[in-house]
Amino acid sequence: MNIVIVGHVDHGKSTVIGRLLADTGSLPEGRLEAVRESCLRNSRPFEYAFLLDALKDEQAQGITIDTARCFFKTASRDYIIIDAPGHIEFLKNMISGASRAEAALLVIDANEGIRENSKRHGHMVAMLGVRQVTVLVNKMDLVGYSEEAFEKLKAEYTAYLRQIDVEPVSFIPVSAREGDNIAESSELMPWHDGPTVLGQLDLFTTGRELHEKPFRLPVQDIYKFTSSGDDRRIVAGTIEAGTIRNGEEVLFLPSGKRSHIASIESFNTPRKESVSAGEPTGFTLSTQIYIRPGEIMVRPGDPQPEVGTRFRANIFWVGRVPMSKEKEYKLKLGTARATVRLAEIVNTLDAAELNLSRGKQQLDCRDVGECIFETTRPIAFDLASRNETTGRFVIVDNYEIAGGGIVLENLSGGETLLERHIRERERHWETGSVPTSDRERVNRHRSKFIVITGPPGTGKRALSRELENMLFRNGCSTYYLGMATMEHGIDSDLRVNEKNVEERLRRLGELARIMTDAGMIFITAIDDADDYDIATLKLLNDPHEILVVTVSRNDLQNAEPDLHLEEISDLVEAIEQIADLLTLREIIVDYQI
C-alpha cells in the first residue's frame, strides 16, 4: 500500500519515517550505526531524519529535496512510504507523491501548531483524491504530553478540514523522536485510546470499490505484431473502473463506434472470461473498427462519460512559467491527448490565507484555482465526483507537466474554439475584386473540396491523382495535394515526434478554403479520417463545399459520406462514379473519360 507523508517543513516527517523503519527492523544492518557514528564524528546530534538523506547534495542543503520511497512490511502487508518534502519550492514533488497514495499521514508540530503547509497539503491531498487522512500531532514531548494541547490542535485542524470537505480517519499524538505511539503505545499518553501509527497503517483500507463502478477502459494503444507472425489486432489498456466479460458489447467514445469483445488477451495466464478495475489487459473485437488511442471504451448500458470540448475544473499549477490564456497547452486525460486553452479563471485560492480571490489573469506557480478549459478536439471524460480516475488530467507546457486538475463540470454545447476561430477568420477575410459567379462562369464549373479517405494502402492516392487528371483534361481548374507535400512544406515546422494531428488538419482546411475560394476543384487523400476530422475540414472550408468519398471501410458514424466505394478494382469505373456525382450536384456540366 502506498502511503504519503506530508506536513510543514521541520514538523517531523523524516523522523516519523526513520522511526517506522527502525522500529520495524526494515533497515539494512549497519545503516543506523553508520549514521550514529557519522553524527558523532561531526559532533552533530543524531537524527532519524539523516537515515533518509541518501544523497550528498541533499545533505548539503539540509532539506529533503524530492519524494523518496521507503519500503517496509508489517505482519499484514507491504508498505511504500512516499516522503513528500515540506518546503514550498518542492510542491510538485509533494503532488507527485500524494497523487499515487491510498492514504496520507499529515504531520503537525504540537508546539508550533498549524502552519501554511499544514493547510495547503491538507487541501492538495484532498484534491488529489486521497480519501484516508490521519493526522499525527508530533513532538508531544515538547508540550509535556498534554492531552489538552492535543485536543485543542485537533479541534482547530478538524474545523479547517471540514471547510474543504475532508474528514480525517484519526488523530494520533506522537513523539517521533522518542518513539511514542509510533510502533508501541506510549505510557506517557495513557489518555490516548486510539491506535499507534503502525496500527493505523494496518487499518487503512485498499481498493475503492472501483470494480463495481461503470466500466471504463482508456485505450492506451492498438497492437498488431504482424511481423512476428501474429494477426491479432489487440486493443490494449488498463481498466480504470468496472468489470467486463467476454462477448459483451462495447462502445468507444468520443468516436461513438461499437463492437463486441471477441476475446480477452493476456500472456502466461489462464484464459480469462472477465477482467476488472486495475488490470492491464487487451481485447480483440468481433468487427474491424478503426479507433484511436485515447478513446474510452465503455459498456453501452452503463452511465456514460461526458464528451465535449469545454469543462470547468479545479487545477493546481506548478509550472515555472505562469499559465496564460494566450497560449496553447497539451492536455493529458487518461490516455487521451488534446490541445487545450485556458478560457477563464473563475477564482484562485490565496495560498497563505486559503481564501478565494477573483480577477486573476494568469495562474502563477503554486496557484490552486477553478478554471474553464477548452480543447480543440472533443474528448471523453468523467466528472471527478463520479469517476475520479477518468476525471483528472495534467497539462503539459513546453515538454513538462506543469499542472494537474480534476473535472467538475462539462460545459460543452456553446461555440467551440474552432467555430469562434472561423467566425473571426471570415470577419477578416479579404476578398479580391473577382466575384465567385464570374469565376464559375469562366471556369465552367463550381469549386469543390474533394476528400478521399479510408485505410492506408487502398489506392486512394492513385484515385485522387487520376481524378485530377481526368478533370483537368475536361478543362477544369483542379489540383491534387499530396500529404507528403504538406509534411515537407507547410507542415515542416511541426516536429515529427509530436503528433500535431489537429494543427495539420487545420492547415489543410485553411488551404482548402483558399483553393476553393480561387474557384478550384481541390482534391486530397487522407488516411482514416473520422467524424471529427471531416466535420473540422467542412467547417474550415466553409462557405465552400466539401465532397467526401470513403474507400474500403466507412469509419464515419454520424456523417454519411457523399460516396462510398467498397474497393477500387477499376480506376476508370471509380472515377466515373465520382464524376457522375459531380455532374448530379451541378459542380461540373459534363465530362468525358
Added chain:
Amino acid sequence: MNHLDKLEAQSVYILREAYREFKNLCMLWSIGKDSTVLLWLARKAFFGHVPIPLVHIDTHYKIPEMITYRDRVALEWNLNMIYGENRAALDGRQTFPDGNTDRLVCCRHLKSEALKRTLSGEWPRYRMDHELKRYVPDDKREPFTGVIVGVRADEEGSRSKERYFSPRDSANSWDVGDQPPEFWNQFKTDFAPGTHVRIHPLLDWTELNIWEYIEREQIPIVSLYFNQGDGTRYRSLGCAPCTNPIESPSRTVREIIEELESGLLTNVAERSGRAQDKEDGGLETLRRDGYM
C-alpha cells in the same frame, strides 16, 4: 489484486506508455534478475512479443554463463538483441583485470562509456541475426531517445529518488533537485530535442518482490543465482573479476525467497558482492556519469 498484481499492472502500464510515446526506444538487459523480470513484463505488456530492442553492454569480462544464457533466451523469445562494447579500451587494455586502471575507471570505460556511445549510435552495435544465429554489425545507428532500465528504488539511496520517467540532458546527467512532477499515471512523455528519457518500470519493486514474481511466473533465470552445491551463489551479477558470490545454501527460487523472508540477508546490502561500489564515491558517482 494482490501486491504483485499491482506492481505488475503499474510496470505494464509504464512499458506501454513508453512504447506509445518514444519512437527510438530500447531496453537495457543486463541478464540479471531485475532486467530479466523487466523483459518478462514486456512480454506481458505486448502479449508475448517484445517489440523493443534489447541492449546489452558486453564488457567481455562477464561471467560466461551470462552470455550463453543471453543468447539462448534471445533466440528462444525472438528478441531484437543488440550488444555494444568499448573496443578501444579492451584493445588498449585500459581495464582493471589488465592491471592498468582501478575498478571504478574500468567500470567507467567498459560500462558507462560503452553504454553512452552505444545508445547514441556513435559506436558500432551488433544485432542478433535470427537466421544466422549469430551477431552481425547493425546498420541502424539512430540514437535511442527512450531507454528502459530495471532499477529499483530499494537498491540504494540515490535510486529511491528516481522518477518513472526521468529526463537526462544530452550530457546524460541527472539533476536530482529539479525533476518533473508525475501525477497519477501521467508521466513525462514529452521531451525537448537533444534530451532523452530513462524509464524505470521497476521502481516500486523490492528484491523480494522480484523473486516472488520469478516464482509465480516461472521465469527462467540464469543459474548463477543459485547455490550449485558449494554453498555459495551470486546475489547480484556483474563482471567476473569484480563480483563475488555470497554464502548461501539456497538452491531454488523458493529457497531464495525463504532466505530473504527469514531476514538473514536484511543486514547485508544487496550489492555487497560488487567491489566497485566500495571505492570512493562508488555507485553514486558512477550513476551521475550515466551508469545504470
